[in-house]
Each structure stands twice: as structure tokens, then as C-alpha cells.
Amino acid sequence: MPAARRGRTEPATGAGDTRARYRRILRFASWYLAVTWFFELVLPRIGLTVVTTRTRTRRMRRFARGFHVLAADLGGLMIKVGQYMSSRLDVLPPEITRELEGLQDEVAPVPFAQIRALAEAELGVHLEAVFASIDETPVAAASLGQAHRARLAPAAAADSGIDAVVVKVQRPGIDEIIDVDLAALRKVGGWLSRVRLVYDRVDMPALVEEFAATSLEEIDYVHEAVNSERFAADFADNERVRTPAIVWERTTRRVLTLEDVSAIKITDVEALALAGIDPAEVAPVFTEVMFDQLFTHGFFHADPHPGNIFVTPVVDASGGRSFALTFIDFGMMGEVPATTRSGLRSLLLAAASRDGRALVAAIRNVGVLLPSADTNELERAMTALFARFGGMGFAELREVDEREFRQFAVQFGDVVRSLPFQLPENFLLVIRAMSLTSGVASALYPAFNLWDSVEPYASQLLRDERGNIAQDVAKQAVETVGIVARLPQRLDALLTRVDDGSLATTSPGVERRIAKLERASRRVISALVFGALLIAGVLMRPDDVVFGTVLMGASGIPLLHALLAGRDRS
Template sequence: MPGAGNTRARYRRILRFAGWNLAVTWWYELFLPRIGLTSVAERTRSKRMRRFAQRFHVLAIDLGGLMIKVGQFMSSRLDVLPPEITAELAGLQDEVPPVPFAAIRVLAEAELGMPLDRAYASIDEEPIAAASLGQAHRARLSAADAADTGLHAVVVKVQRPGIDRIVDVDLAALRKVAGWLSHVRLVSDRVNTHALVEEFAQTSLEEIDYLHEAANAERFAAEFADDDRVSVPSIAWERTTRRVLTLEDVTAIKITDAAALASAGIDPADVAPAFAAVMFDQLFTNGFFHADPHPGNIFVTPMPVVEGSTAPAWKLTFIDFGMMGVVPPGTRSGLRKLLIAAASRDGKGLVDAVREVGVLLPSADTGELERAMTQLFARFGGMGFAELREVDPREFRDFAEQFGHVVRSLPFQLPENFLLIVRAMSLTSGVCSALDPEFNLWDSIEPYATKLIRDERGNVVQDLAKQAVEIAGIAVGLPKRLDSLATRLEEGSVAVTNPSLERRVARLERTARRVVSAILFGALLVAGAVIRADDAVFGTVLMIASVLPLLHALFAGRAGR
């Protein structure tokens, strides 16, 4: 376990890295454009992004822990982060060095309360996988345990020694960085950084509780118990604790291993839509979904051919249920409507669905965004991944320039669990495109959306009945509310606010303060220049001091715009 000195050094190193890169970003992306040097920021952006990703890559490999998870998340955000970052961080998980087996043995024996030779008939010292929070070894259960569990070949996941303390330190550092970002209006207007880190913290703490992962695996298996497309490993509860997990060895063909799939007679182009459909079911129907469906966590398992059956002769086998998400019913309804709108190329419907999901605040003016989505569907809707790659990059750039300000000006927020939803969808799209470069997501969305539309029609009567009850409740309570309002008017206790007027007054106050600062700057600068001829030290001090009101005049109040 890391000592207190190593813990403090780790904490400081993360904060130094974050502080330096935030300062660099502020200088290039906020300060230089304000003084008319936007071209400098744009010319150096690609190089800066690549250098940042390279340095973070080194930091993550060196420190491990949650830094690997942060890098993995950034590498999956192909939709918002530039390729200079996502490409550099794509292979992070595969580079995690394993823990020596001697340390793994000590931890596992302490958890299980017995020597490994008694817990398992055999266990391979060479890990089959090493991840940021733990690593996995193949093993075989004893004859008695095999008879009780029905399992013979198993995989034993063991946490990295001291990972609890490392996670605590990393979360403390991330909370500090979130506090810094919360003071940047450009960020805080769009993202609740504290809530974002707390959601990441909850997910991370659940990942290092293997009892929680085992329970997730059994719940996921129950969700797909009658589904021939999906299989899930069984848990050997007798050999499972909070830091040791023993489960059925279901190792098969990695979902993106095209050569192995072809050797087994499986067409990758058939696997892509099946995988997308299973993920759609999790997100839009079940509401309990695998939030980390990267290729290492999905196998394609060949199955015996059943004569007369139309089912494919293979299954999708999911493993690693440490990172799971739950879609609340309200969010699920919004996501279903979003999917239907996307399939219908309905720009207005898409924006309405995004609002219902909670990503857009109710006060957002979405007219321009609706127009942008309509044009986006008209130009690029229905294109597959391969087709999009053939589109002239200037078209994407022109579209971004035309509507980028619309997206940036809207008040976005991230609802609970939405980070995991985005991650799951991003990884799903990436896996499907790796299986089939010509895979067209619309081809999977449209039949699924058609099914959802049929389901939604079946719920119309229920929705109308619910609305009728709500309206009746409002009508019953209306006389009492009117009477209360009349009483408050008589007492003079009704307060009326005008947000627009308040904003204008606040803006005038900020402008007045900046004018005063500008006058003070000029006075100090001139006084310093005059006095410097007779008293060089005092004059220089006055001239240096003039920088403070200058900075206030330049930047105060900008955050409130």
C-alpha cells in the first residue's frame, strides 16, 4: 500500500499537471482571443492538444489508478475531443503493467481466509488481463467446489494492492480540479463539474467492490435470461469477496477480432447490427446497461447449430460488470423519443427530446438549434461511417462555423448517469464501425425506432388517462390557490421580479466598476511615470501596481455576460 509520502506526492503531481494545463488553455483559448490574437491560438491548437495527450499518457501509465480511467473516458469521446487527444489515449488500457503474482497471492489469501492451493485446484500466475484497478488469472475449482457450483474453469479477478487508497487520493485531486473549473463561467454555465466528479466517484467506488459487480452480473443475466443473443458468466459466490471475484471462464472470440470470426464462419457484418440492437435494448427498454462495452469486454461465442432454428449460431457474451448504468424512467422516455426523432430525421422532435432528457435547460431558446439539426439531417442523415469519411472535411468545418455558436450559447447540463449513457453509445458506435466500416447506424436505428413507435402507440390511452387525472387534480385545487393569491394581494406580500431588468442593472454596475478601474489604472501609470524621474523605486512600484486595475478593467464582468 502506498505510504503517506507517496500519497502526498501523487496528489501534488496530479494537481500540478491539471493546474499547468488549465493555465495554458486559459492563455491560448481565452486571453489571446481577447487581445486580438485568435490566429495564434488556432495555429498552435493541434500541436498543443497532441502535446497535452502525450503528457497525460505518460502521467496515466506512471500513476495508474483512476488516471487510466480518465484517459479511457477521454479516448472514447470522439464526438467532442479532437483526434490528437483520442488517438493518443486509445491504447491506454492495454499498457497497464501487471502486479507481481506474489503481491496478488498475499491479498487474495487474506481475502479468502485460506491459501490459494486450498481455494483453487490450480491458478495460473501469468495474468490474462491487467487493468487499472485489478487483474485477472485463470484457475480451476476443486472437485468439491465444481460439484457445488457447476463450474470448473474459472477466472479470478483480484484487486491491485492498495487501490482503495489510490482511488481516494485521485478522487480528492479530481474534486479539487472540479472546484477550480467551477469558477470558470464558460465551464460552469454548461457543466456542473462537482456533480460530474461525484458521478465518476460513485462509479469508481462501485468498480472496486467486487460484490457489487457480482450482483450486477446476476441482474444483467436475469434481464437477458430468455434472450438467445446474450450470455453472461456465472458467479462462484463461495470464492468471491469485496476484493476477489471468481466467475465462469467464458473466454471466446474478441468481438473485433475479424480474422478469428471469419475462421469460425461468422461474418463481422452480421455481428455489428446484433450488438447495436442488444445495446439499444439495454438503454431504451431495460434501463440497466453495460457502461463499458469496449472490445475487451465483449466476446462472440460460437454455439452449436440447431436444426430448424433461425437464431444465429453464436452469442454475444458480456463480461466485467463493474461499470453499469441505470436510466431513470423519465430519461428513458426522452431517449426513446430522441431515437424516434433521429430515425424520422425530425430536427424539432430531436431538440424536444433532448430537452425532455434534461440536457437542455427549460429556458433555452432552441429555434436556431432546430434549424441546425434539420440541415444536419438533410445533408448527412443516413450516411454510414465509411460514407462520412468520404465527405469533404470543409463541409463539416463550414457546418461547424455556421452553427457552432448556437451550440456553445445554449445552457447545457448533464443529467444523472448521462455521462455513462454517452460513454456506452460512443463505445457501441466504435465497436460497430470496427466490425464493419460500412456499418450504417441508421439501418439499426430505424427498425428499432419503428418498434418503439408501436410501443408508444400502445401507451397513448394510459398517457391520456394520466393527463386527465392530473388536470382534474389541478381543477380541484384551483379555487383554493386563487383564494390564497387574493389574500396575499390584499396583504401586499406578492413580489414581482423582472430577470431581464435585473441583468441589465447588474451589467451597468459591472461597467461602472470597470470604468473606475480604467481611470485608476491611468492615474497610477501617469503618476508612476512622473514620479519615476525623481524616485525610481516608488515610481516603478506605482507603475507595476497599475497592472491590477488594468486586469480588473479588462476582465471583470466578462464572466457575467
């Protein structure tokens, strides 16, 4: 694989470069861990807690800014780590998450000569043999790969039925970069797993492995292509949802060729208006499609930012104008198991009804909170949240004093971080997906009220749940009728076996085990009596030497019984 050109954002692939990258990540982490250890553990022990408290916000901001610079400089997985950290509201304070929110996965493009070399090595042919043309200027460049527009050669276009395509190619050397980054992250995770403040709340090695699994899936373009087709199958009957077709003959783990479905960027309000599409109509459709992914199919696009969704104008047979939502980039997908999906539905129903107590109960039932967690403060916070902001649309929320928002966010964040829970990876992706959904909807239509979409969807879910319950009850009733119908015959057979003596009513093995349990229980009782007599004798002896001595001597009898009576004589 050819080496990438060195530069501020280019991945380094040489052995010396990878070692330098590894050391730089560890130096950054060890320095800030040492600073945190000194301020958070050493100073409080010598009575300087006030210094720790006063400097905490400034230190966290300095760390977040430093990591922002490190990630932008190194690229690779470090940008993904920053984006991942920005979503860890359950673990990290807002000073860190807020600084990292703006970390963009945009880096300088790799020279096309290197992209050509990698693509030809992967496909096994010269690009001119399969593409009639290919644009050397990338349409998008990210830390893991970049995309170029192209046109298939006439023969390939005839076979696939596709002419215009987009070719995604991994950045040269990204495999080595990811290996180095994951090795460094595992090392740092091991350090953190020894810090009580961390391991009491987070299983760092497991967290690193979750992140590693997601990252490795994202650079496997065959996996992304499979995701795309699975997503398309989920919405095969929905005319409002489209996905690009995959050109499998020109797709490998490092090269993905797919139909060019470029259309109107979903947040380009002016272009939508010129196409005769009302943005206010797009917002609820987009929200409903995202709800369907999360709560119905359980397989959802976890990165629905505006660059990954197009609005495609559609003209029907009668000349009427409509539109479809076209999703692209299926590298980051989330999957919600059926049991978790049921819990998420409960969360949605509780949110729709503005019931803080029910919402917390649903969170607990999903398994996010430990059973021992005291949720009184969280219930009060959620009740206050619904009482103050519940039902407000984005336009109304913008009119709320920013200081009130900030104060409530700080208080709510303190409550959340004080609870013994950690959001699983799938929940982080759910939160990310819903957060981006809200942002896109508000960009389309500032007066859009998410509750207007939540409430009817929740009502439909409730009707579906009632139907499922009715079906379960009916099924159980049928099974019960069958059991009752067979009961007389089975009872008659049982009584016949009892009468003719063919029914075994004893079990020697079970009886032996019961006898052993009885002997063990007698030994425990004897041991307790021994301890009681001995302690009583010791306590009584200073005041009554004779009686105390008698008690101490008598304790030997139950002691002998405890030692000898439990021997197995079988």
C-alpha cells in the first residue's frame, strides 16, 4: 500500500512515524492524567481542596482545547475519539463535551495519485478500464477516506444499469494508523482502569473495545454496503425513502462504488423552495422516518447529519410534485435489540405524556441504571424539565433566557453524573441520532415542534402495544384451553399408574442429598451454640468466675458435635 504524503493532517505510515504518533498520544494522556491526579487526589489530602475546586473548570477546558488541537493535527481515529467524547454526557463534564462538539471530520485530501494507486491495487485493474471518467477533485475528504465522482464504462453501466457513481476510497495507510491509535487508546484505558474515580463509574477497557469495534466496522466498505442494502430492505415499501444502489463488481473492503444520488441537501431551504418543496413538510417526514428506524426496525442511521441526507424531488404520473429522502453513508449504523426497543418505546411514551416518574422507571427497566440507584433526584429533575420546557417547540425554546437554560443544564448534568450508570454504545448512537434529527428538523423549519411528531407516533405505538397484548392474551387463552382439554386424560393416566404401583414416588439420590443438608444444618447450629456459650463465658467470667468457666467448658460439647456429627456415614 503506498505511503501517504506527510503533512499536518496526513496519516503517517512509516515505522518511525507510527512510533512517534503512539508516543505523542501517550505523552498527551500521561501529562493530563498526572495533572488531574495532582489536583484531584494530592491537593485534597493536604487540605487544599479549595484550589482543586477553583481550578477544575479551567483545567478541563485546557484539556479539551489541547485534545481538539491534537485530534485535528493527527487525524485518524483521534477525530472520532473527540466526537465520541463529546457525546459522553453521562461520564464527562460539559466543559469538555462542549469544546469537542465542533470537532469536524474534515481533513486535507490525499493527492489523487495515491488514491489511484490504492484503488487500482484493490480492484485489480486500471481505473480507465472500469470508469469512463473520474473526477480527481474529491467531493468529500474525511479522516478515514475520501470520495470522488465518476462515470462507469459503457459495458459496466449496461450491466449494472447505473451510469453516474461515487467512488469511496480509504486513505492510504489508514489501517496502520488505526492500529497505532487503538494500541494507544488501550494503553490509556488500562491506566484509567486503575483510577478509582474512573473504574467506579466506567469500564474503560470495555469502552475502548466498543469504540474499536465501531471504528473497524466503519472502515470496512463491504460492511457499509451490506448496511445500505439492509436499510433499503427495511424501507422497500416506503416511497419516501431511497438509498443508492451498490456496484458490487467494483466494491471491496477499501473501495466502495455506489450510485450517485446527489440531490438537494436537506437543510438547503432556498434550493428546496426553488424545487417547489415546502421545508415545513420535510421536517415531520424526516422525523417520522427516523422514529421508524429506531422504534420499529431497530436498525438506524447513527450519523444523519445534513451532508448524509438529500431531498430528491419526485414528479408522479399525474404531474404532482412530491419528494423522497435519500440517505447515504451507512458506515455508522446502530442496532437496537427487540428487548431494548421495547424499553425505548416506553421511554417515548413517557416523554410524550410528560411523565418524569414514568420516564425514570423506563430508564431503569432498560437496564441503564443500577437497581440500587436512588432516582429521587432524577425524578424531580425530569418532572421540573417537563414542567418548564415540555411541549415547547424550537421557536419557543429560543425565547427562553439563555442563563436559565445554562443553569438548568448544569444542575441536570450534576444529577446525571452522580448516578451509578453508564450509557451503552447503542444508547449513545440513539442519542446522537435523535440529537441530529432535532437539529435538522429545526434548520428546516424553525417553528417545528418535535412534540407534534412525538405525540401521534407515541399514540400509534400505544395502539400497537395494546394490539400485541390482546394477541398475547388470546394466544395464552388458546394454550390454556388445550391444557384444560388434555387434563382429564392425563389425570386418568396418572391415577392408573398410582393404582397399579408403577409410579415411582421416591428418589434415593434426592434422599441422600436431603440427609446431607440436614447434617450440615445441624453442624451450623452447633457451631453457633459453641460461639454463643464461649462468648457468654468470656463476658461473665470477670464477675462470676465459676459460672463463666462452666459456660466456657460447656461450649466444647457443641464444638465436638460440629466437628464430628457432620461426617458422611453413607
